[in-house]
Amino acid sequence: MKKTVSLILALLLVAVMSTAAAAAPDNGKGGAAGGKKIVNSQKQQPPGQVKKMEQNTGVKAEKTVKERVRKSLQEQYRTVKEQPQSGQVKRFSDTYRHWANQCIEEMAAIGLLKGYPDGSFKPDQQLSQAEALSLVMRIAADAADITINEDETADEDRNALDKIPEWVRGDAHKADKKGIIKLNRFHSAVQASRAQTAVMIAKALGLEPVDTSNIPFKDGILLSQEDVGYILALYREGIISGNPNGSFNPNSAITRAEMASILQRLLDKDKDENKSEIISVTLPETAAVEQGKSITLKAVVKYNDDSTDSNVKWTSSDTTLATVAGGVVTAAADKTGAVTITATAAKGESTKSAACKVTVVKKAQAIAGTLKETGKVGGHDGKVYQEYTFEVDGKQISLAKDYVKSITLQKDGADAVNLTPNTDSTLWFNVQRETGKYTLNVVDKDDRSYEAVIDWVAPFQVAAIATGRSGEHDGSNYVEFRLGELNLSSFTFMYQIKPDGQVTELTANSDTNLWFKTTGQVAGKHIFLIKKTNVWYLASITI
Incomplete structure (x- = not known):
């Protein structure tokens, strides 16, 4: 009897141990039992499971944008930047005076963008969804690692792919697999919007959506909830x-020039990461x-390399x-x-x-x-600014900080902009402002409110046309330009604004x-502002 009981107990023990051993792979505990850690285990995890474990445990560091961009393109771009006279830079007939000229030339030099057979680039031409996606997939570092198994492609996706041009079909298939696009919403020949392109770039780079409680754009209401975090x-x-x-x-449709600018920023992240x-x-x-009214505050963030931006998070101490x-x-x-409005900037571990x-x-x-x-x-x-005095009943009201609490300037139909009072008793008005009625509101130290309106007309744009003539004077070379139909032998004022922000007043001659x-x-782009007979004109020359 004792032998029979012992035999039964032994068989039960073997059964229990066998059941536990069989259950270990399914319960996800990697063979752990009784709180003890088993070492020297040779068990291999599937690649997808390893990746999930790295993400969950935080072992793998978050990639920078630079690491998400294809390295070979970064190296090509660096070569072009370091050796701009190497002959790689492409010149186009219609970008010489364009704001994105440098970006276009650099992106063409590394083969990301191409011009047309007639030597033009057509910078303001709109990109199709197919063209935008092709560029996005070329610059994303992980795009080349996406593999496609045709046997696993659903019939619905095959039908959608058949409608896409062959030259971009492979990119579209990979982009769909990675979640960058949805094939049933991708229309290759339709113009790509700015929002759609931004979302494609963010997803291709593997960026995660961020907090959307502080949207910095005035038209943020137009952004879909699905897209805004990526943008x-x-x-x-x-x-x-x-x-x-x-x-x-x-x-709005994204243009070739805008895309060149975005691509250039992606490749120039070394500068930003410093x-x-x-x-x-x-x-x-x-x-x-x-x-019931609004004003706009402007925050300026200064970094240790003397660069600046306005990337801040805004908060109010009393939202009621x-x-x-x-x-x-x-x-x-x-x-x-009174309410305190705070602007906070964060970069890495640095916060101000x-x-x-x-x-x-x-x-x-x-x-x-x-x-x-x-x-x-x-x-x-x-x-360039034009000076005005602020007068009430023929008496000048000083706008200096010792006399006023606040000054706002509001264009009809737009938000009021807060101006910072300084030692000037007058208003200096930017002559490049858009046409419209601008209301200046002043609140003095006694809380009296004053208001005046400027009915402003923006400078008329005139074309700067090279005459083909050139010359030399005092060891410097000059090229002659005709500015519309203006006769520059006489004018009231003329200023040149250089790309580096330097403003120079020019004088008339014969x-x-x-x-x-x-x-x-x-x-870069040089702007010329000319005032003749109380009318402002604007011309630009890009070199």
Whole structure:
């Protein structure tokens, strides 16, 4: 009897051990039992499982954008940048004066972009979805590692692929497999939008969507919830930016020039990644906004390499009094008081903040004033300004910081922009502003509100046409340009704004045309602003 019981117990023990051994591979514990760790295990994990383990445990460091871009293209680009006279740079007949000329030439030099047989590039021509995807797949480092198994392709996907041109079909198949596009929503011949292209780039680089609570674009409402996180990921990396007016225009078609600019930024990430330390963030110390109205604050982030940008996160200390999004502060319609608006910049481990005390004041009837030209014009920080005095009942109202609390300037139909009072008692108005009515609102130290309007007409653009004549003077070479039909032998003012921001006033002589100095000139777009008989004109020359 004892032998029988012992035999039964032995058989049960073997069964239990066998069951435990068989269950180990399925329970995902890698053979662990009783809290003890088994070492020297030779068991191999499937590649996909290893990748998941690395992501979950955080062992694998997050890749930088530079590491996500194809290395061979980065090396080619570096060669072009270091040896610009090597003969690799491509010249096109229609990009000489274009804002993206340098980007276009550099991307053509490394073979990413090509021109047309007639020698043109057509920089403002819109890209198709097929063209945009092809460029995206060429620059992404991981794109070449995507393998396609035709046997696993669904019939629905085969039908969609058959409608795509053969030259981009392979890229489209890989992009669909990686989740960059959806074949049933990809239309190769249709124009690619700015939003669609940005999302393709972000997904191809493997960027994850970021927080969308602070959208920096005025037209952020046009961005779909599905796309906005990817678009902001590219924005934070400095790969894309909005327009000067603060909009992104997500539904506009992307042009060849815009794509060249984005590709150049991706390949030039060495420069951005050196911005590892934030030196400062600056904001106006104080500002005021009327109930129910908005003002725009501008933050400037300065880095240790002297570069600057405006990539910050905005917060309000009291959202019931005023909210902030992308620097636009909107006051409550039924409250007054003070709120602190904070702008925070972060780069790696470096973080800096700045705060602005914004006072929400009662909506009051402003005292009407007038803005009168003084006849003075000056240049500063890459811009040309025209001086005005602010007068009420024939008496000048000083705009100096010792006399006013806040100054805002608002173009009809746009948000008010906060101006920082300084020691100037007058208004210096940027002559390159768009045509429209601009309302200047001033709140003085006694909380009196004043208002005046400038009915502004933007400079008329004229073409700078080379006459074919050139010459030499005092050891420097010059090329002659005709600026529209303007006779430059006389004018009220004329200024040259160089690509580096330097502003130079020019004087009239007997020459009716412009002799443009080419020796030692700064490369890029040169802007000329001319005032004749109280009308401003604008011309540009790109070298």
